[in-house]
Amino acid sequence: MMPPVRHETKDGFELQIGSNFLGPFALTVRLLSLLLTAEAPRVVTMSSGQAARGTIRFDDLNWASGYKAIPAYAQSKLADLMMSQHLAELASQNGWNLLSTAAHPGSSRTNISSSGPTMGGRPPVLLTVLGRVLPSSTPADGARPMVLAATDPEAEQGSYYGPKYGLVGRPVAVTLPKTATDKQAAARLWTLAEELTGVTTPTPN
Numbered sequence: 053m054m055p056p057v058r059h060e061t062k063d064g065f066e067l068q069i070g071s072n073f074l075g076p077f078a079l080t081v082r083l084l085s086l087l088l089t090a091e092a093p094r095v096v097t098m099s100s101g102q103a104a105r106g107t108i109r110f111d112d113l114n115w116a117s118g119y120k121a122i123p124a125y126a127q128s129k130l131a132d133l134m135m136s137q138h139l140a141e142l143a144s145q146n147g148w149n150l151l152s153t154a155a156h157p158g159s160s161r162t163n164i165s166s167s168g169p170t171m172g173g174r175p176p177v178l179l180t181v182l183g184r185v186l187p188s189s190t191p192a193d194g195a196r197p198m199v200l201a202a203t204d205p206e207a208e209q210g211s212y213y214g215p216k217y218g219l220v221g222r223p224v225a226v227t228l229p230k231t232a233t234d235k236q237a238a239a240r241l242w243t244l245a246e247e248l249t250g251v252t253t254p255t256p257n
Contacts, residue, residue, distance in 0.1 A: 053068070053125055053164045053168035054068075054121040054122055054124075054125045054168050055067060055068075055121060055168050055171035056121050056171070057119075057171070058115060058119040058124075059171060061075075064114075065114055065248070066113075066114040066115045066116075066119070066124060068124050068125050068127075068128040069113055069114060069115070069124070069127065069128045069131065071128075072125075072128035072129060072131070072132060073128045073131040073132055073135065073245070074245060074248060074249055076097065076098075076132065076135070077135055077242075077245045077249060077251070078245075078249040078251045080095055080097075080135070080139070081246075081249075081251045081252070081253055081254075082251055084150075084253065084254050085254045087150060088148055088149070088150060088254075091149075092149065092151070093149065093150045093151070094150070094151040094152075094153065094202060094207075095136070095139060095150065095151070095152050095153075096136075096153050096154065096155060096198060096201045096202045097132050097133070097135055097136040097139075097152070097153075097154045097155075098132065098154070098155055098156070098157075098198055099129045099130075099132040099133045099136070099154050099155065099156045099212075100125070100126075100129035100132075100156050100157070101156050101158060101159075101214065101218060101219070102122070102125055102126040102129050103126060103129040103130040103132065103133045103156070103229055103231075103232065104130075104229035104231070105122075105123075105126045106123070106126035106127045106128075106129060106130030106131075106231065107123070107126075107127060107130070107231070108127060108130060108131060108134070108237060108241055109127060110240065110241075110244065113127075113244065113248075129156075130229075130231055130232060131241060131245075132154065133154055133212070133228065133229070133232040134232055134234075134237065134238040134241050134242075135238070135241070135242065135245070136152050136153065136154035136210065136212075137152075137154075137210050137228070137232055137233065137235070137238050138235070138238040138239055138241070138242045139152040140152040140209045140210035141210075141235060141238070141239075142253070143209065144209060151207060151209060152209065152210060153201040153202070153204075153207050153210070153211045153212070153213065154201065154210075154211075154212045154213070155197040155198040155200070155201040155212065155213040155214060155223075156197060156212075156213075156214040156226075157189075157194035157195065157197060157198070157214075157215075158188075158189060158194060158197070158214055158215035158217075158218060158219045158220055158221070159186055159187065159188040159189065159194075159219040159220065160188060160189050160190070160191055160193065160194025160195075161188050161189070161190060161191065161194075162191045162194065186219060187219050187220045188219065188220065189215070189219075189220045193215075193220070196222070196223040197213040197214050197215060197223040198213075199223075200213050200223040200224075201213040204225075207225075210228075211225055212225065212226050212227070212228050212232075213225055213226060214226040
């Protein structure tokens with residue numbers, strides 16, 4: 053989360069897009085064939101409230117130039133949401149008995165908030181200020197939207213869960229940011245992720 057200088061994964065991806073999106077994407081796609089044999093499979097993708105501020109840089113997903121910590125993080129989390137939405141779309145199109153949902157923790161006091169922003173430099177000033185003045189929850193409370201997304205018997209395809217008041221509050225179904233509802237962009241991102249990871253979506257039976 054938001055390292056002040058650009059880092060790369062062992063695969064050569066910018067750290068945030070690689071760890072937050074491309075890794076989970078590759079794992080999800082590799083597990084799909086097995087998941088689809090289950091009675092009621094569900095995939096839950098963890099996003100962030102920062103996704104609403106994200107933009108997908110299709111021409112430079114890896115931030116090879118002009119790296120900025122906060123926008124790069126927001127992009128990775130928007131990518132997660134778009135992945136969850138396209139997986140929901142694929143399930144509907146192919147008749148898969150699979151439910152795809154997503155969640156975000158709001159503002160939670162975990163070590164990601166302190167360790168990431170100090171990787172190789174000073175944390176962004178804005179992040180430091182906001183961390184001192186905005187309300188936040190415990191890690192356990194931050195996990196509650198994810199748990200609800202994974203267990204809610206009334207969950208709908210493509211649903212999204214988060215704290216009721218945005219940063220804190222009991223977990224509820226929340227509205228997707230408009231950028232995450234662009235089906236064409238989500239499909240384009242999915243295809244790009246396949247190309248970058250070398251992992252291909254299984255053909256429906």
